[in-house]
Amino acid sequence: MAKELQDIVQKCQILNEEEFKGGDFDRFQGAGKKCLEEGYIVELLEIILNEKNKVIVKCMGWNLVGPLIRCILEYKEDDIERDCCLKILHKLVELCNPKELVLSFLEQIEQTSKERMSQTVLLVLKPLQKVLLKLQRNKAYSMGLSLSTILNQLSLLPVPYTVQQLQEDRHGLCHCCNALTDFVNPFVGEVVRGMEASSDRDCKDLKEELLRFCLKSLKYPLLMADFEQLPEDTIKHPLRQFAADILGILLDIRELIPKVVPQHGCRNQTWDNEGLLEIDQEQSADSLACLSYVIFVQDFGMNYFPLVFHPSFILQCNMVHVQVLLERKEESVLSKGLDLLESCLLRLEDNSLFLQYLEFKGFITIPQDLVKVMTLCPFEPLRKKSLKILQLYINKFGDEGKYTLFRCLLKTSNHSGVEAYIIQNIKNQIDLSLKSAKGSKCFTGLQLISLLDMVLSLPEGAETDLLQNSDRIMASLNLLRYLVIKDNENDNQTCVWTELTKIEQNFLKPLHTGLNMSRAHYEAEIKNKRENKRESHTSKTICSVSVAGEKMPTMTTEMELQVLHSALFTFDLIESVLARVEELIEAKTKIAPEENTGVK
Template sequence: MALEQLSDVVQRCQAIKDESFSPEDYDLFLAAGRTCIEQGDSAQVLSILVDEKNKNIVRCMGWNLLGPLVQMLLKKEDKNLPHCHAILSHLLEVCSPKELLVGLLEQVEEADSASIAETVTLLLKPLQTVLLRLGVKKASSVGMALSTLLSQVARLPVPVTKEQEEDDVFGLCRCCTALLKFVKPFVEEIKEVVKDNNRMSRDNELRVELLKFCMKSLSEPLLEVQLKDPDTLQKSPLRDFATEILIILSNIGESLPDLLSRNVLKRREVPGFLEEEVRYPKESLACMCHLLFVDHIAVDIFPAVLSPIFVLQCNMEYIELLLSRTEVSRLQKGLELYEKSLVRVEDNSLPVDLLELKTFFSVPQNLVKVMTLCPDQTLRSKGLKVFQLSIDKFTTEAKYKFFRGMLNTSHHAGVEGYIIKNIKNQIDFSLKPCNGNDWFLGKHLLPLLRLVLCLPHGPETDLLQNLDRIMESLNLLRYMLIRDKEWENETGIWTELYKIEDNYLKPLRTGLNMSKAHYEAELKSMKEKKISSKDSKASVCTVTVDNEKLPNMTPEMQIQVLQSALFTFDLIESVLARIEEIIEAKERHLS
């Protein structure tokens, strides 16, 4: 029935001159053709379409059959495949390339999540054929096709394990490989133009579309991908894709060193700055830098003449971008890029001038967030390692100013404690023979010590919340009083001691006594409640400590919490008592 309808509409249209077919003709042709293809009559459809008498009809209406044709090809029914492929080839040869392009891209866009990979790999070759038919006017069409394809490919899950990439369980690998074959003739065309610089324009439309393709590929999917080491996975389609993307950038006239240093060397007052930002997205450049310096992709086309400090400076804006995100993949790549950039720099070589740059302030702030807030323990540990590595690279003056800045801005007791520990290490190093300096001894050190040896809220400071900072500051003070003899006073601590006693030690002693008394009273009360309770194991109660309610728990649990707090206070008091003994011994000696 459908075959007869198709034959009828075709015969009727043969008599129509000037190809002035009506909308009804189009609808009948599509409905009958679709039904024939779906019913398995593709051989008969093919014979009608290749008939020379029907060439004008096919040229005008044939592209409408792309939908049902693609669906049949995706089903891969053996008996229909040869004829369906033949129909597609004939349509690609006869129909208008612009209409074919629209029809093929519609099929790509309409693919559901389960058939994206199959649809993309099936239609890339037909799309390439259609685009090449467009000749010199194809640039915008190439851009539209690449944008549509990448948007769909970006929906595919990224393989995480070696086995997932080897088996290509999500289809991403074969899509990436097929995309490289798809763009090859267009890249070769621009590559030939690049050879003759006189004919090359940075605004060449096809070149710009290929640049957009590379930039989009870097942000999706490559920024999500954690490439496997060649020793782990010798043949990696995703590594090959990343490598080719960087090679394409080079082939179309983009200098990788220039891309790396864009954010350092660009002049923001130049007209068209916004366009440049859109053309070179920071996320894409961040991924490029990670590929270059962490994965060592395309290192053979990247000149190794840039100084490590300059490379670090260039990478800082991309590191800042990655570490400001919350996705694990972004944070991991930000930490890796920062680490690899720092490793190449000599210890104690980063000058203090760099701290005036915005990124050298914001990156440590973001790093602190990773160290303290990231739910992933591995990333928190990695963050701490990279944080220390960054400290090690600064000169003595830069370390001093970095510590001062962090103490003023971190507002996290654990981080502040870590900074104080580093200050202690710098003082220890400075006190050794031939290591003296102007920053961790004498007049410069004292203002830093005033930041260290203070309580944020005086005697009312929450000692438990600030435990890390308090313990490290007390350990530093104890060390200095023992290590730096009063007659030498290299650090200036003995001159400053009376201020430290008044502003830090006495308020700390007062706060400690208050806290201990409060917690001891709470503990006594809890023990009395426990004794008076008939069924202490079943009872649940609430205790308020320092104006904060502890979570509901059994009396045994409450008692354990209070005892733990008192143990902590004893720990603080033991160090404080030792410092007070040293000071008393010094005063007895003077008297």
């Protein structure tokens, strides 16, 4: 086969470059490919290195890039044949048309299998870089196309998550990412020099492509990476290094601060993401959110961040990013959203945010997003953390802000446990206000009445599902008990005594009726189950139960009876607190008239 290639070369040696025909290209490629496949690599190298064949190689050699790369991947690192193939590749890069070579390299990256993706990328990057640097025209476009193609293919690889996965890097993603930063460094240097010298178009185009690369890298793999996995005594986190490199590129091309701090206000509007060109809105939102996380949580680039910005402004800028992260389902992304919000809040003093901040984008919806994580997220550590951050968020607002947040969350949470938590917060704020010499207008007096109306009521009157709403009901009763004990009728600082008739009508009486109805229903269910159990003469009868419209795992009759008895116990608990509240009200209302009579 080497003889066939030699014959083709000898024929073409006597022709001028413009005399080469399509058939000559096909025969050269076919013969060269067979040389590689059949092991005539040394012979092929001799033909490629022969100075007489320089014009032929220059015109036709790019056709061998694909077969050559596939051949290199088959050999081991120390094989002589692999070394010969690399020399051939080096010669092709030196002689062939850069435009044709770029397309050939990218074609190989697109066509390679997932199993060989990282090997192919790592093999191609260095020669591809050399080819791109040789381009005089359309360098920015070719570089952008190359980076886009590589990142698109790498996105097929899973992001290593655990310590073991990071250390093994089985798919080679970490190696590829760190090699990519070496790949773009010369182009970053060109942009930096171009910005210092002038504002030519080539410099701007290269800068735009580098910006695209950075934002795409932030979306994948950095958005999905867990930067907290590796302990300090293990290897360095390779993706942390990649994140640091990406921030370094953004800093060098003067795009770091503009992408972190918007050039306009944040008041109830979405970022325009100007300058992101063809990058779609969703991708840019994810990328910028990840960028903020890397800066404010991982502390990359904070040395270059202006200290003049107030912590409240930093929070304001990041709320839209937090919202983007908390809307995702992946554990690593949700964790980034919680960490970013926590980092921003910890910079603030308690009670430092005014009510007006709730008019800014995200400030009123973020607490609702936290509630969704608390109640729906399948990852327990994130549920617990979101509860902790919700309290931290509440603490940062002044009285008016807290008051508005409480009303909003009571209306929107639709979760008994969350509502109970908010009611406990309301109780704490009332307690602080009663103990304060000045008191709060929001948590005492007439303004408190509308909040009490929301708390001291049943969502659906006597028809309310008391079992499903038991947490909220218990919290409401405890709040009412506290108000009756702490606020005397003569003082009436909380207006609870003014509103007592309404409270009895909207809360206490319907609760009595609901308890009687619920108890009767569950006692009848227990009686029915027991009768069925006696009829079947076994406690292993399988039953199906639905809760909140969802079918629960099958239970035996004995298990179902335990559930029903547990419900009755909950009703007993509610009833005991209800009775205590009514006793306190009766005692207080009896004392007051007697005192009044004595005065007369």
